[in-house]
Amino acid sequence: MKTLAKAPMLAAVALLALPAGAGAAARGFHFGVAAGEVTSSSAVLWARADRPGSYILEVSTDRRFRLHVARRRVAARPSHDNTLQRRVRGLRPDTTYWYRFVKGRRHSDLGRFRSAPSPRKAKTIRFAFSGDADAQPAPGSTKPFYNLFQAYRAMARAGNAFNINLGDTIYSDSEVGGTPPALSVRAKWAKYRQNLALRSLQLLRGSTGVYSHWDDHEFVNDFTRAESGEKIYADGVRAFRDYAPVRWTARDGLYRTFRWGRNLELFFLDERSFRSAKASANHVCDNPRTGSPDLAPTAPQATRSLFAVVVPSLAAPVSQQCLDAIDDPSRTMLGRAQLARLERALAASTARWKVIVNEVPIQQFYALPYDRWEGYAAERAELLDWLTKHTRNVTFVTTDVHANLVNDVRFQTLEQGGPRDSGITEFTAGPVATMTFAKEIDSATGQAGSGKLVTDVFFKGAPPNGVGMRCAATDVFSFAEVTVTARTLTVDYRDQDGRRIPDCGPFTLRAR
Numbered sequence: 385m386k387t388l389a390k391a392p393m394l395a396a397v398a399l400l401a402l403p404a405g406a407g408a409a410a411r412g413f414h415f416g417v418a419a420g421e422v423t424s425s426s427a428v429l430w431a432r433a434d435r436p437g438s439y440i441l442e443v444s445t446d447r448r449f450r451l452h453v454a455r456r457r458v459a460a461r462p463s464h465d466n467t468l469q470r471r472v473r474g475l476r477p478d479t480t481y482w483y484r485f486v487k488g489r490r491h492s493d494l495g496r497f498r499s500a501p502s503p504r505k506a507k508t509i510r511f512a513f514s515g516d517a518d519a520q521p522a523p524g525s526t527k528p529f530y531n532l533f534q535a536y537r538a539m540a541r542a543g544n545a546f547n548i549n550l551g552d553t554i555y556s557d558s559e560v561g562g563t564p565p566a567l568s569v570r571a572k573w574a575k576y577r578q579n580l581a582l583r584s585l586q587l588l589r590g591s592t593g594v595y596s597h598w599d600d601h602e603f604v605n606d607f608t609r610a611e612s613g614e615k616i617y618a619d620g621v622r623a624f625r626d627y628a629p630v631r632w633t634a635r636d637g638l639y640r641t642f643r644w645g646r647n648l649e650l651f652f653l654d655e656r657s658f659r660s661a662k663a664s665a666n667h668v669c670d671n672p673r674t675g676s677p678d679l680a681p682t683a684p685q686a687t688r689s690l691f692a693v694v695v696p697s698l699a700a701p702v703s704q705q706c707l708d709a710i711d712d713p714s715r716t717m718l719g720r721a722q723l724a725r726l727e728r729a730l731a732a733s734t735a736r737w738k739v740i741v742n743e744v745p746i747q748q749f750y751a752l753p754y755d756r757w758e759g760y761a762a763e764r765a766e767l768l769d770w771l772t773k774h775t776r777n778v779t780f781v782t783t784d785v786h787a788n789l790v791n792d793v794r795f796q797t798l799e800q801g802g803p804r805d806s807g808i809t810e811f812t813a814g815p816v817a818t819m820t821f822a823k824e825i826d827s828a829t830g831q832a833g834s835g836k837l838v839t840d841v842f843f844k845g846a847p848p849n850g851v852g853m854r855c856a857a858t859d860v861f862s863f864a865e866v867t868v869t870a871r872t873l874t875v876d877y878r879d880q881d882g883r884r885i886p887d888c889g890p891f892t893l894r895a896r
């Protein structure tokens with residue numbers, strides 16, 4: 385574990401070790417390079433050329449490319465916005481590789497990644513994750529509204545084995561006022577270029593391997609195919625795949641797993657391709673006072689009445705129809721096939737730690753549950769039940785909520801009978817650059833300071849008054865670093881400048 389005092393020096397060393405090309409403008413290419421889907425023997429390498437045509441991908445264990453491990457021809461096509469992608473195989477485990485795309489004397493930035501160690505090798509692995517990044521400027525401005533993605537820069541500088549860019553990697557429908565939504569493939573390409581124009585994101589993608597994953601905003605806010613339609617899904621998949629080097633199939637969506645030595649396996653869940661419509665669809669959960677979905681339909685009425693002082697609509701009871709929709713066992717977040725596949729993979733995994741990379745929170749906090757696991761209550765309960773019976777040393781890492789929240793993924797908290805723990809912890813992190821959860825709560829209630837109030841009283845407050853989170857930092861641009869050894873899994877929360885977040889860990893789980 386590094387300490388705060390050592391962090392600046394380590395960051396400086398890591399920066400010196402960054403690829404030489406990263407930082408200098410490459411002729412004929414823009415938007416950097418990326419190495420995705422890294423395994424112990426393969427990776428998918430990415431760049432974007434200014435012009436269509438034929439390019440050469442070079443891969444080497446030597447940053448001066450005196451000896452090529454691979455040399456492959458790749459085409460840049462206008463139908464893919466001139467992005468270049470190629471999977472290279474036959475790599476050695478636990479080895480550093482350098483890569484670049486070349487055309488004549490022009491070449492891309494120099495990228496670097498490290499292949500995963502073999503499953504037999506017991507090695508400490510450190511990675512970071514965050515997500516929710518929007519580079520949109522306010523109307524009339526050229527400067528990104530929120531920040532310059534400093535959290536990505538800090539992740540890149542930490543010298544991690546790999547990083548995860550976990551969802552809302554663009555905002556098709558930006559929360560920056562006055563921005564038209566990007567719904568076509570062409571408009572979404574422009575969004576990816578807008579984010580990738582920031583060097584921080586280029587550094588994240590070029591300095592080591594990066595797993596890219598989507599959430600709703602690659603499509604549209606709180607996306608389901610059932611509610612938003614197939615065209616938005618198809619266009620979102622196409623644009624995402626052009627800019628993120630990932631493995632996607634119509635059958636499995638973005639579900640995939642990656643093994644990092646003896647101690648770690650990652651399970652990426654696709655929570656957009658196969659899910660049912662939200663319970664709030666067709667106005668089933670509308671609050672009679674507001675005419676929009678109730679803010680906390682699953683909270684007991686006693687809790688709702690308490691908070692009605694701040695949010696008057698909570699005084700109105702929730703319809704049975706809404707509660708039935710949330711609990712409906714035929715509704716699914718993962719789809720039956722993906723759930724079965726996840727369970728098979730978890731049961732078969734020999735890794736000490738099984739980290740589920742999760743698009744939307746699974747811990748309970750009641751506020752606007754429709755898009756999260758709580759809004760798919762039957763499948764949530766089923767998954768938790770299965771995990772507690774059939775696995776050990778499982779944890780969830782999550783973004784989406786624009787907050788750093790740590791808690792047990794409870795079966796129940798405020799319900800009759802009181803809290804019932806699963807023994808499984810969820811860590812949420814972020815955002816990189818969008819409205820923080822605290823500010824979203826302020827804007828939802830129309831009262832400045834209500835985000836802080838909800839955080840202090842309800843998120844941190846112990847049951848039965850609150851949900852008793854171990855950390856609730858809801859107003860900070862951030863990421864989390866995860867360090868995995870044979871004995872422990874440690875999560876260390878950092879703000880966008882790389883400083884520890886007060887009252888938020890580090891948290892260490894011990895292997896059972």
Ligand SMILES: [Fe+2]
Pocket residue numbers: 516552601784785786818
């Ligand atoms: Fe988001």
